[in-house]
Amino acid sequence: MPQVTLTVNGKTNTVEVEGRTLLVELLREKLRLTGTHVGCDTSQCGACVVHVDGESVKACTILALQANGSQVTTIEGLAKPDGTLHPMQEAFREYHALQCGFCTPGMVMSAIDLVQKHPDGLSEKEIREGLEGNLCRCTGYHNIVKAIAAAQDVMHGRAQTLAPAAE
Amino acid sequence: MYDFEYHKPGSLADAVKLLSADPDSKPISGGQTLLPALKHRLNKPTSVIDLSGIAELKGVRREGDKLVIGALAKHVEVATSPEVKAAIPALAQMASTIGDTQVRNRGTIGGSVANNDPAADYPSAVLGLNATIVTDKRRIAADDFFQGMFTTALEPGELLVAIEFPVPEKAGYAKMRNPASRYVMAGAFVAKTGGGVRVAINGAGPGVFRQAEMEKALAANWSPDAVAGVKQSADGLNSDIHGSAEYRAHLVTVMAKRAVAAAG
Numbered sequence: 001m002p003q004v005t006l007t008v009n010g011k012t013n014t015v016e017v018e019g020r021t022l023l024v025e026l027l028r029e030k031l032r033l034t035g036t037h038v039g040c041d042t043s044q045c046g047a048c049v050v051h052v053d054g055e056s057v058k059a060c061t062i063l064a065l066q067a068n069g070s071q072v073t074t075i076e077g078l079a080k081p082d083g084t085l086h087p088m089q090e091a092f093r094e095y096h097a098l099q100c101g102f103c104t105p106g107m108v109m110s111a112i113d114l115v116q117k118h119p120d121g122l123s124e125k126e127i128r129e130g131l132e133g134n135l136c137r138c139t140g141y142h143n144i145v146k147a148i149a150a151a152q153d154v155m156h157g158r159a160q161t162l163a164p165a166a167e
Numbered sequence: 168m169y170d171f172e173y174h175k176p177g178s179l180a181d182a183v184k185l186l187s188a189d190p191d192s193k194p195i196s197g198g199q200t201l202l203p204a205l206k207h208r209l210n211k212p213t214s215v216i217d218l219s220g221i222a223e224l225k226g227v228r229r230e231g232d233k234l235v236i237g238a239l240a241k242h243v244e245v246a247t248s249p250e251v252k253a254a255i256p257a258l259a260q261m262a263s264t265i266g267d268t269q270v271r272n273r274g275t276i277g278g279s280v281a282n283n284d285p286a287a288d289y290p291s292a293v294l295g296l297n298a299t300i301v302t303d304k305r306r307i308a309a310d311d312f313f314q315g316m317f318t319t320a321l322e323p324g325e326l327l328v329a330i331e332f333p334v335p336e337k338a339g340y341a342k343m344r345n346p347a348s349r350y351v352m353a354g355a356f357v358a359k360t361g362g363g364v365r366v367a368i369n370g371a372g373p374g375v376f377r378q379a380e381m382e383k384a385l386a387a388n389w390s391p392d393a394v395a396g397v398k399q400s401a402d403g404l405n406s407d408i409h410g411s412a413e414y415r416a417h418l419v420t421v422m423a424k425r426a427v428a429a430a431g
């Protein structure tokens with residue numbers, strides 16, 4: 001069987017896969033990193049978004065072998081070892097940007113890529129457009145957009161701490 | 168998905184060799200079309216040949232009055248490339264509206280043009296700009312390349328290497344997206360060059376096509392009003408749950424007007 005070597009959340013793994021094994025299957029079933037979800041399995045919903053070499057991709061639409069040699073970050077790799085959440089995770093919590101939470105790992109990974117690509121900041125409209133590949137069946141998106149708007153200020157160093165959500 | 172062997176050749180010559188050795192093999196670039204198709208078992212390749220390591224298929228560069236885009240250029244690269252933005256801003260703008268961020272981070276121009284989905288964006292730019300498709304064997308004019316739904320002049324095992332776009336005086340693109348799938352219901356790419364005016368319509372029919380009456384109208388008078396009076400016939404256009412052929416025919420004129428306005 002072919003082998004894939006990739007670094008996931010800083011740890012290098014070598015895993016046997018089939019030609020058809022998807023990256024999301026490798027993450028969930030071989031590495032037991034089940035934070036990355038599969039919603040549609042048809043490239044529509046974005047629940048499976050992870051970062052491959054710093055770019056957000058749908059892990060259900062890339063073969064494990066195509067990711068050979070790459071650096072992968074999943075939702076499990078965001079918080080510090082002491083449990084301190086990434087500013088985007090903290091913002092999702094503060095702004096009540098999730099209900100059932102199924103879309104959340106992909107939403108957070110897409111949001112981080114979006115904010116990193118826009119160091120000058122994103123308008124509300126740009127945030128909404130940037131989330132085109134992520135579907136949420138619960139929240140109606142408003143609080144997700146608010147969370148990303150608040151997190152970007154912390155991520156770009158324009159604010160020390162997250163602006164608290166309105167009561 | 169059925170299982171297959173996976174190969175990642177390091178050169179164009181090796182890729183061509185692998186493809187010709189196995190008639191049931193398939194190339195993969197970004198996989199944003201091929202992998203969903205394989206999941207549906209629409210296709211059963213014995214081996215999948217990953218083109219992503221082939222240097223000859225990469226890069227975006229200006230060569231005199233042409234813009235040359237390697238087959239492996241991702242949608243995000245075309246959307247953000249300073250060379251593309253300077254030479255053909257309408258092409259960069261088009262690329263920035265394909266699918267979503269994650270699709271644009273993986274999907275490539277070569278994969279999209281080789282696939283020739285009737286609802287894809289790039290084919291109208293390739294036809295509208297009178298581009299040349301460069302393969303591992305030959306050069307193909309856009310007018311000969313697109314042959315209807317999911318069909319092109321590419322022979323089995325032939326690889327798209329690059330696309331050469333003549334830099335136009337003006338070009339513009341407008342599309343109406345299906346609100347759910349976000350694919351094109353009807354789109355129009357218009358271009359004005361030294362060689363004349365071209366209008367290519369995507370999304371509306373079973374394949375991208377040129378709109379000769381609009382080309383004539385725009386050659387006489389380059390303005391949105393010139394195409395406003397040109398009616399597209401509904402004969403042969405797509406009719407499905409998303410819209411009737413008559414609706415799409417109406418959209419063609421509206422999109423052409425918007426495309427000319429966008430071109431300025």
Ligand SMILES: Cc1cc2nc3c(=O)[nH]c(=O)nc-3n(C[C@H](O)[C@H](O)[C@H](O)COP(=O)(O)OP(=O)(O)OC[C@H]3O[C@@H](n4cnc5c(N)ncnc54)[C@H](O)[C@@H]3O)c2cc1C
Pocket residue numbers: 042043044193194195196197198199200201202203218238264265266267270273274275276277278279281282284286287288289321325326327328349350351
């Ligand atoms: C959710 C979603 C939304 C999308 N929205 C849009 C949209 O709005 N507009 C749009 O235009 N597209 C859209 N797409 C399609 C997307 O643009 C694909 O990236 C593109 O159609 C194919 O590019 P690829 O590199 O992924 O090709 P692949 O999937 O790798 O290949 C596609 C086909 O081309 C062949 N092929 C690939 N490279 C070559 C080559 N160099 N030479 C010869 N044959 C080759 C493959 O064998 C395969 O048959 C969308 C896709 C998804 C998943």
Ligand code: FES
Pocket residue numbers: 037038039040041042043044045046047048049058059060061
């Ligand atoms: S599971 Fe990958 S996009 Fe829905």
Ligand code: FES
Pocket residue numbers: 097098099100101102103104135136137138139
């Ligand atoms: S919180 Fe339930 S799908 Fe988004």
